[in-house]
Amino acid sequence: MNINNFRYDEVGLNRFFGPLEAKIMDILWEGSEKSIKEVQQQLEKEKATNFNTVMTVMNRLVEKKILEKRAEGRSSLFKPVKTKDEFIEEQSKKLTENLLDEFGGLVVNHMLDSLKEVDQSLLDRLEQKIDQLKKGKSK
Known part of the structure; x- marks a missing residue:
């Protein structure tokens, strides 16, 4: 969709x-x-x-x-066709991928800047995700 x-x-x-x-x-x-x-x-x-x-x-x-x-x-x-959560997940993923494809590192920098006032659990999940990505690339 x-x-x-x-x-x-x-x-x-x-x-x-x-x-x-x-x-x-x-x-x-x-x-x-x-x-x-x-x-x-x-x-x-x-x-x-x-x-x-x-x-x-x-x-x-x-x-x-x-x-x-x-x-x-x-x-x-x-x-x-999809639950509300599935729909939002799919659309936010597509939006993020489109922004990254078009603007690359700039988007990542803006996202990180936006994390200054975010809940600690979100930062912890982000850190785990980055660690997983690093481990996957080193293999």
Whole structure:
């Protein structure tokens, strides 16, 4: 699954999705598969959202291979292809790899500079990862 439009000025899922897509994904990541009507009803609690708009967005998410769709009777049920954690893991990895491919050491320096105010357990994991990489290269 490839998300092509990363938005630096947004937060959370809105970095990867449009606002309605993000809300739909949050609803579907909450639990079991849902129909368009069920999603639309949940969205309606916040703001009136047209059924056809929700249907269009959900079908586009299927085309992007972010959602799976299966027929049940006269309706369709939708569920995410990946869990929220798997999605974020995959997208953050791709973003990091793209930045490293394009900007190399500069990106690493900026990441290290950003670690000044980070939790010690993250620094410990980073140190372990670097040690593993060093051991792998010396063989």
